[in-house]
Amino acid sequence: MLTISQLASYAGVTVRAVRHYHKVGLLPEPERDRSGYRTYDAAAVVRLIRIRTLADAGVPLARVQELLDASAEEFAGGVQEIDKDLRAEIRRLQDTRSRLARLAAGEHLALPQSVVGYLDRLRGLGVGERYIELERDAWIMIAAQVPDLIDSVIAKKHEELDDPDMVRLYSFFTGEPDWVAGDPRIVEVADILERLMIRAVEAGEVGADGFDDQFVALMDSTMLESAPGAELVLAILKERGWSGWTRIERVPADRLN
Amino acid sequence: MLTISQLASYAGVTVRAVRHYHKVGLLPEPERDRSGYRTYDAAAVVRLIRIRTLADAGVPLARVQELLDASAEEFAGGVQEIDKDLRAEIRRLQDTRSRLARLAAGEHLALPQSVVGYLDRLRGLGVGERYIELERDAWIMIAAQVPDLIDSVIAKKHEELDDPDMVRLYSFFTGEPDWVAGDPRIVEVADILERLMIRAVEAGEVGADGFDDQFVALMDSTMLESAPGAELVLAILKERGWSGWTRIERVPADRLN
DNA sequence: TGGAGGGTTGACCCAGCGTCAAGGTCAAGC
DNA sequence: GCTTGACCTTGACGCTGGGTCAACCCTCCA
Incomplete structure (x- = not known):
């Protein structure tokens, strides 16, 4: 006969676990010897090892109970399902490994691949890291907010970048220029923006974009804070009857001052 | 700005989990809008996704905290260790899968391979399943009790089985014979047993075997209950001055009756 | 005879949330 | 302006599978 610790160590579990299984009724309480010690037989070993094998597979103890007390067919069916879950779990862990590797490599898991590609294209145009980070956060x-639209939105941005005007516009975001009033590039930027806007208005692309006002306001203020020349550009555009930045609009004539 | 449920669903976690991370200090509490709702920015998204990636890898939240607040090298080292654990976990699950398959196939996980082989050899000798089960439980x-000795014990049993006497002895355990007193095979079994004992005594192999008395008594009584002829054999042997079955001994002369 | 090394029960503790409970808020429709 | 339904808030309890004491008993060996 076996003592509890012999049983436990042979089955590879702790004494505490065996007692736990007794308490939850998973393993029947065995006979006691005259001093109250539990004494186990071979059947207990077999049952305990079956319990462990299932529990190691992540099966909840209640389910283990059901399975062990079920018919052979039910048992086989249950085991098959457990095996399916195990395979899925293994795949999940492998997936986690690759995500972890990308995380360690500094890759931005917060962004879909399409956006990463778009940012890389901007980088290729010489746009500075400071601006890229702003864009990146905006894209996040x-x-x-609209996870299933993002790929099509990015596709449209790529098309826009095929326009030389747009490329020229982005090229102003290189490095850390401290533009002062009177810089001729300011007028150039304003001209480009106005051309782009007019084209957008003609294409009927202006209006509701699905983003909330708070977000648009945030984007605008962030842009103004980070791009020193932006304020000057906005002033020129305002004179010409436009307002906004992230979401540009024709200002109604009666509100022009 | 994002609400808590937008943040949560984008990062693939529950709202409850996000609040939990706030409570444990893993994710800083963000600003609230005027009605008390939490409003999140891109940095929160990035941090939450890093948290999830690590947590999905099974890293405890406290360790996630340490890692995210650590230097890049510490982070890289930590991630490497986590990846090692992940690989180990994947291997463990694969191992569990194969154990599960053996369990479903009815194979006896409670026994080392050497014992399974030995039982198969007995089966090959024509020993009945009823007896095999008894042996199996005994071997369990x-x-x-002595997991590291088992292989060498089995090796010795294999050697014993090379002896034709032993083979003959086991052959009596076939099927379900109902031996009655006077059956000539009883004497034959007793003769064989006596020869084997004498040889064992001469080889000095008798005496302490490391098993406890209770176990030996259990084996004896089980054997007597299950093998109808055993009692008759024992009677003959007793006359000749031997006692026991599982652990056979010369009976001291003064205790012979 | 006493100390080590088993055993016994019982009670509390842990992560990582899930799940109510009991409300306050917001946008939309009537 | 009122209702409805979807979200938001905090707070408290529950769950798994045991770990970790605590306080005590039993057995064995020197």
Whole structure:
């Protein structure tokens, strides 16, 4: 006969676990010897090892109970399902490994691949890291708000970048220029923006974009804070009857001052 | 700005989990809008996704905290260790899968392979399943008590089985014979047993075997109950001055009756 | 005879949330 | 302006599978 610790160590579990199984009724309480010690037989070993094998597979103890007390067919069916879950779990862990590797490599898991590609294209145009980070955060917010539209939105941005005007516009975001009033580039930027806007208005692309006002306001203020020349550009555009930045609009004539 | 449920669903976690991370200090509490709702920015998205990636890898939240607040090198080292654990976990699950398959196939996980082989050899000798089960349970108990000796014990049993006497002896355990007193095979079994004992005594192999008395008594009584002829054999042997079955001994002369 | 090394029960503790409970808020429709 | 339904808030309890004491008993060996 076996003592509890012999049983436990042979089955590879702790004494505490065996007692736990007794308490939850998973393993029947065995006979006691005259001093109250539990004494186990071979059947207990077999049952305990079956319990462990299932529990190691992540099966909840209640389910283990059901399975062990079920018919052979039910048992086989249950085991098959457990095996399916195990395979899925293994795949999940492998997936986690690759995500972890990308995390360690500094990759931005918060962004879909399409956005990462778009940012890389901007980088290729010589756009500075400071601006890229701003865009990146904006895209994270956009992706979080409309995750299933993001790929098509990015596709449209890529098309826009095929326009030389747009490329020229982005090229102003290189490095850390401290533009002062009177810089001729300010007028150039304003000209480009106005051309782009007019084209957008003609294409009927202006209006509701699905983003909330708070977000648009945030984007605008962030842009103004980070791009020193932006304020000057906005002033020129305002004179010409436009307002906004992230979401540009024709200002109604009666509100022009 | 994002609400808590937008943040949560984009990062693939529950709202409850996000609040939990706030409570444990893993994710800083963000600003609230005027009605008390939490409003999140891109940095929160990034941090939450890093948290999830690590937590999905099974890292405890406290360790996630440490890692995210650590230097890049510490982080890389930590991630490497986590990846090692993940690989180990995947291997463990694969191992569990194969154990599960053996369990479903009815194979006896409670026994080391050497014992399974030995039982198969007995089966090959024509020994009945009823007796095999008795032996199996006995071996389970032995293996549980002295797990590291089991292989060498089995090796010795294999050697014994090379002896034709032993083979003949086991052949009596076939089927379900109902031996009655006077059956000539009883004397034959007793003769064989006596020869084997004498040889064992001469080889000095008799005496302490490391099993406890209770176990030996259990084996004896089980054997007597299950093998109808055993009692008759024992009677003959007793006359000749031997006692026991599982552990056979010369009976001291003064205790012979 | 006493100390080590088993055993016994019982009670509390842990992560990582899930799940009510009991409300306050917001946008939309009537 | 009122209702409805979807979200938001905090707070408290529950769950798994045991770990970790605590306080005590039993057995064995020197």
